[in-house]
Amino acid sequence: MDRTNGASLKIRASHISKVFSNGKGSVEAIRDFSLEVKEGEFLCIVGPSGCGKSSFLRILAGLMTPSSGKLEIQPGEDTSKPLTSMVFQEYAVFPWKTVLENVGFGLRMRGIHKAERHAIAQSWIERVGLTKFIHAYPHQLSGGMKQRVGIARALANDPEILLMDEPLGALDAQTRMVLQEEILRIWEERRKTVVYVTHSIEEAVLLGDRVVLMTAHPGTKKAEFPILLPRPRDLKVTATPEFGELTYTIWEALRGEVLSAMESTGAGSSKGVG
Amino acid sequence: MxxxxxxxxxxxxxxxxxxxxxxxxxxxxxxxxxxxxxxxxxxxxxxxxxxxxxxxxxxxxxxxxxxxxxxxxxxxxxxxxxxxxGGVLSPDWFPPPSRIVQALWELITKFDEFSKTSLLGRPWLLPGAIGGSRTETVEELLAESHLYATLMRVFVGFFLGAIPGILLGMVMGVSPTIRTMIDATLSAFYVLPKIAIFPIMMLIFPDPFGEGPKIAVVAISVFFLVTINTMVGVRDIEPVYLEAGRNYGASGFRLFYHVILPGALPVVFAGLRLALGTALIVIIAVEFVRAKTGVGFLTFYYWEILSPEKMYAGLVVVMVLGVLLTAGLKKVEQWVMPWRRP
Incomplete structure (x- = not known):
């Protein structure tokens, strides 16, 4: 049943640790975290707030270096393609660039000339349904539209691996559902390798081929769940008993962690899980 | 209802x-x-x-x-x-607005034969001077204009201060080492009233009564304000924009040009607006103290010869200058940052 059987390894992270230190002391964000991701796999990392999942993603993106451990990413046949492109929770769409310039940004940095760049960007803008806003600046867009720009920017860059850091975390529930379906639809077309960080178990089960559970203080891998729900999926899958069972199983594994995290931080944060 | x-x-x-x-x-x-x-x-x-x-x-x-x-x-x-x-306020201290307007009109349209100057000089002679049919040259005619003198000092001083200010501020914002080295010194100079360094400038420049020291004081006042604001603007850029820039392949100059510079611009312009106001304050003060031309000199001169309505007219000119210059900068800002247009 495992669709990724036989596919080559894309990411091999072995015993990754990350320690942040300042003058007063140090915080261990990630401890001995190992992970393998296959080519074309949609991997979701779920964990309570502050469990180091965003830090791990930044290590994958090359924005941070691990304190110890080894990270291997298998480059593609076309070495001019970027290894990773990231979609950020805060959108990180440049306010000073139009939708077209934002989506074409990665291509421009790679030196792809204007005509080709605009053609690629336009086709992605069309696919996320923003053609009417192609020359708009981000301040004219809603949160959901901004994140569509963020997703289009990452996909237009055609990376080996798509990294998504709680991309729907800042959106309202309805917009989130619309974008979940959009992500599913776009991913089914290409089956690009994705590492998707979220604190919503439902989102992880809906989108992923596999869910990795992370624990906090320090962040490390607690459990792994293969998601064998049939593809192509859409939101209808959330109404099936299998979906409910998987979600609850993962929640049971996570619950203890969340409770202990709340106790260790005092009264407990307002951020829920899922 | x-x-x-x-x-x-x-x-x-x-x-x-x-x-x-x-x-x-x-x-x-x-x-x-x-x-x-x-x-x-x-x-x-x-x-x-x-x-x-x-x-x-x-x-x-x-x-x-x-x-x-x-x-x-x-x-x-x-x-x-x-x-x-009605005789409640003395016209010696508070000349009525109608007389101030009249005085302003005189300042603009009449050439003061005694002091050889007026607000605008003798612009009506300019076409003749350009055509070469008059003995006065264009420069001589411009030198008669107090408004031109003040504007020149503000503009030249503003650019001479703002451009290095933006450059140093950017460098300080980007490099923690340079920031740590310079920050304390900069703060110390920032609080110094710039008019207090005017005498030093007069010592430094070969012609203490020329334009050099006056422009230098304006430039220095502008420089510190713009440097500090530019540095803050660079440091206040959301880190996630820098991460996005780097993740999408920008580094070095391209990261600066595509992310840091546009990200800092709003605060840089806030600094430029402050600096423009300060430039005007400083130049008027300097012209009060030691100048033979300029709107500040004109205002002080009419105090000395006890012509209060013309003194007030000078103040009105300063206010109008402030409003117009700020409005002009606002236009430049909208042109440079089209993404912030409502």
Whole structure:
């Protein structure tokens, strides 16, 4: 049943640790975290707030270096393609660039000339349904539209691996559902390798081929769940008993962690899980 | 319906306003009670404006608000004019607005044969000078204009201060090492009143009474403000934009050009606006102290020869300059940062 059987390894992270230190002391964000991701796999990392999942993603993106451990990413046949492109929770769409310039940004940095760049960007803008806003600046867009720009920017860059850091975390529930379906639809077309960080178990089960559970203080891998729900999926899958069972199983594994995290931080944060 | 409810109190307030002012005038109360008269008038006007605002249909509300902000200062001028004409305020200290306007007109249109200068010089001779049919050169004619002198000092000083300020601020924002080295020194210089270094500038420049020291003081005042604001602007860029820039392949100069520079621009322009105002303050102060030209000199000169309405006219010119320069900078800002246009 495992669709990724036989596919080559894309990411091999072995015993990754990350320690942040300042003058007063140090915080261990990630401890001995190992992970393998296959080519074309949609991997979701779920964990309570502050469990180091965003830090791990930044290590994958090359924005941070691990304190110890080894990270291997298998480059593609076309070495001019970027290894990773990231979609950020805060959108990180440049306010000073139009939708077209934002989506074409990665291509421009790679030196792809204007005509080709605009053609690629336009086709992605069309696919996320923003053609009417192609020359708009981000301040004219809603949160959901901004994140569509963020997703289009990452996909237009055609990376080996798509990294998504709680991309729907800042959106309202309805917009989130619309974008979940959009992500599913776009991913089914290409089956690009994705590492998707979220604190919503439902989102992880809906989108992923596999869910990795992370624990906090320090962040490390607690459990792994293969998601064998049939593809192509859409939101209808959330109404099936299998979906409910998987979600609850993962929640049971996570619950203890969340409770202990709340106790260790005092009264407990307002951020829920899922 | 709501309007009808406020019509009666409105009428009462207008009547009260008329009675109060009429009564004070009739019984010659203004001379001794002018402060009370004005205070009560102000309260009555606020009441009338408030009630009128409730009667205005919502569609006209913005127009009404704008007309309020224009008509209140106008009302102040009228009160000023009346108080002087009524003999309550001395025209020696508070020349009436009508005479200030008249003085301003004279400053603009008449060439003062005695001091050989006017606000604009003799621009009507310029076509002849350019054509070569006059003995005066264009430079000589421009030198007669006090407005030109002040504007030149502000512009040249502003650019000479702002450009290095932006460069140093950017470098300090990007490099923690340079920031740590310079920050304390910069803060110490920042709080120093720039007019206090004018004597040093006069020592440094070969011609202490020339344009050099004056422009230098303006440039230095602008430099510190712009440097500090630019540094803050660079440091306040959301880290996630830098991460996005790096993740999408920008580094070095391209990261600077595509992310850091546009990200810092709003705060840089806030600094430039502050600096422009400060430049005007500093140059007028310098011209008060030691200059033979400029709007500041003109204002002080008319104090010395006891011509208060022309002194006031000079102040009006400074205010108008401030408003126009700020508006001009605002236009530049909109042109440079089209993404912030509403």
């Amino acid at each position: 709501k309007g009808r409810g406020t019509a009666k109190p409105l009428g009462a307030l207008v009547l009260l306003f008329a009675l109060w002012n009429g009564g004070l005038t009739l019984f010659h109360g203004w001379a001794s009670l002018w402060w009370l008269g004005l205070g009560v008038d102000f309260l009555l006007i606020v009441g009338i404006a408030e009630l009128l605002g409730k009667m205005i249909p919502p569609a006209y509300a913005p127009l009404y608000r704008r007309s309020l902000s224009v008509s209140f200062p106008l009302l102040l001028f009228i009160a000023w004019e009346l108080l002087v004409r």
